Amino acid sequence: MNRFVKTCTATAAAGIMLSACNLASGGSDGETDAAAEDPVYAEMSTWDACEILDNLQPIADEMHIEGWGGINAEGGAPGPSALGNTFDPGALGCNGMLNILSGGDYVNFGGGGELNVKIVPTENADQAATAYEERASAAQSDGSAGEGLTELPLEGGWDQGVLYGWTGSANAHYLEVIGLSGQWVLHIQLDYDHNFGEEDGEPAYSFTSDELEEWFAGTYAAEVEQTVNAKIAEVQ
Structure with a gap:
């Protein structure tokens, strides 16, 4: 050679x-690989959101949810969705169809709805800020297509946070909560059937739409921010 x-x-x-x-x-x-480099992202990627969020029990208590799985369901629990799932691959979540307790003249009404509470982990604060802006912008756009769009700031230690609420077809109510904290984002999507009697001061549910929005923005979002950041602190 x-x-x-x-x-x-x-x-x-x-x-x-x-x-x-x-x-x-x-x-x-x-x-x-960013996931290997960053212990926070690597840890959050393995979470079961329902375990982290106590199976959404605070929301079940606040809304008097009688069952998970559909309008006639009794008992049960929400189900987790892992990172990479089909519906929102960038988020891990705890989700379910709802059966909401109704009363008064609507005791047999059987209010239904759907709830998705999602945690969006990212590799750094810049990616989280981008995810926040994209999700908040999409929620505002959806709300603008409905009626009576309301906007509330989130309380607690969020870097940024907003709630949008509006009325859609058949007087169903929608709300979305988007919060940014460090390198993760909270995204809540909730819709529920028309709260009959609300306009006359005798709502079918145990809450009015305004009361529920104020609770999500002023109480629940702050609790989630504390819970998730305390969990993150264990790996930092």
Whole structure:
């Protein structure tokens, strides 16, 4: 074998070894997989949101949810969705269809709805800020297409936070909560059937739409922010 061939062979072998080293270390620029680098993202990615959020029991208590799974359900519990799920791959969540207790002239009304409480982990604060802006903008756009759009700031230690509430078709009510804290985002989506009698001061549910929005923005969101950040502190 002549010297040129020997040199090329040696160079190629060295290149293969260098490429292998770069792959092992994350690339020639020294970057590695973000999830492996960042312990917070890696930890949050494994969470069961229903465990973290106490199976949404505070919301069940506030709304008098009688059952999870549909309008006629009794008992049960919400179900978790892992990071990478089909409906919102960037979030892990705790979700369910609702059977809401009704009373008064509407005791047999059987109010239904759907609730999704999602935690969106990201690799850094910049990504979280982008996720927040995208989700808040989409919620505002959806609300603007309905009627009576309301906007409330979130209380607690959020970097940014907003609640949008509005009325949609068949007088169903919708609300979305979006909160930014460090490198994660909270996103709550709730809709429920028309609260008959609310306009006359005798709502079918144990709450009015305004009261429920104020509770989510002023109490529940702040509790979630504290709960999640306390859990994050365990791995920092």
